[in-house]
Amino acid sequence: MRRVAIVGGGHTDFVFESPKTGKELFAEAAMEAINTSNLKPKDIQAIYCGNGLSDFSEGQVMIQSYVADDIGCFNVPATRFEGACASATLAIRDAAMWVASGTYEIVLVGGTEKATALGTPLATRTFAMAHDSRYESPTGLTFPAYFAMLAHLYSLKYNIPLAKLKEQMAMVSVQSHEYGVKNPHAQFKKEITIEKVLSGFTVASPLQLLDCCPFSDGAAALVLASEDVAKKLTPKPVYIVGTGQASSGRMGSQYKYLPRIRARELAVKQAYDMSGLGPKDIDVCELHDCFSIASIIAAESLGFADFGKGGYLWEKGETRIGGKIPINISGGLKSKGHPIGATGASQTYEVAKQLRGELADQGRQVEGAKVGLVDTLGGDGILCDLILKVD
């Protein structure tokens, strides 16, 4: 298998109620990715498009084919990846495989979503379609409710009083907003306080409004190429050196592991093993903070903290620039926004930027970062992890 690199990327602003269509959002990010890779649309051999819900938000199935045509990649194979919030990460993993296998030299991968077009009730309904429709959804289960139940389990299992855990969770959100202010693409560019998080409207107990990421519109895209081609196109190729993916059954099926998410532990182990790297080698991480508690659980599964100790990473500032493991320096899903089909591409774009050292002017560069980790969770869950590295 050949080495595969990210050559260039594109990223729209993440916003509430974008006036653009999902296709337009993808096309704007895609053209930026193609242009910054010094390529033309005719150079793209295949397209991999993450998209969760355009069927419901815009009445558009098969968006990938229209995207390909719109950006002038006429008649190339274009495939949609649907893995709820992990859609684009799955797309990147597969795109990388196709290049690594030698089938293609240059491909385009990304994701797009217009979740806010749904409005909150239908968005809540359609997001909840990622639960088991027959055995879970009839209870009124929603994603906040799912992670709310994990928060209670976490508090009990690790013997952390709920009030203490809630404070640690609030710190996760506060940090995300602090960095989101510095990200020009972020949906929320506003700092918040622990007190504000703890006084918010309860969405699903114990999660309050600012424990939850928003509904968002936006897109992100990347050009991937084989190592030989990448070196000709850019002085700073970012290699995809490890990938992993795993699935889960419904919540009750995971009873032996919860609040740990077994699929994440399996997926990241695949990525670590493939790359020959481990948690201590990671300089910067974008992880799936759909809810504040989700960040704490993820940080542990990825190997950055002992189980039950993830919250202390945020409490002690270890997740900030200069800390042991800088996490979500983009603002994360919480502050940057979470257009679900685009999120994995956005996370990967962000880590690639960090590894190229291109974020100093935004005041959020992790100095000297060489290895980064992308972690995305879809539903409850499909997990996909990517390890990126610069030579």
Added chain:
Amino acid sequence: MEYKLTFGKYNEALKRNKLLGLKCKDCQTITCPPKMTCGECAGVDLEVTELGGKGKIVTFTTCYVAPEGRENEVPYTIVMVELDEGPWILGNLIDIDPFRVGMELIGKRVKLGHKVFIGDKYSNGDAARPLFSFAD
């Protein structure tokens, strides 16, 4: 290969307050709600068995933001219950004030009833779910 216990049969039984599961003849594990194979060993030598419908709450939440069409149900409390036979099953909890429930719920003994979600245009019909109340 046909399902030993389909959603349809499970759903019809639950509407009569009968909770059906599958017992694996290889590893003795009970799988509920049903799947094609044993949830533990992926075995296919399964027999349909009726569960007692009793267990204890392992986690919960009270939900204040509902999916479209169910706004008039909020606030509602969702519980994950560990059945006496082993499986974890999701349901709703009644006989409580959903605004006031807290960590004290965890460990409480409950017994099964049911309530039918009538369905919406996406759900391909109705689906009963367990409706738990405190056991005596």
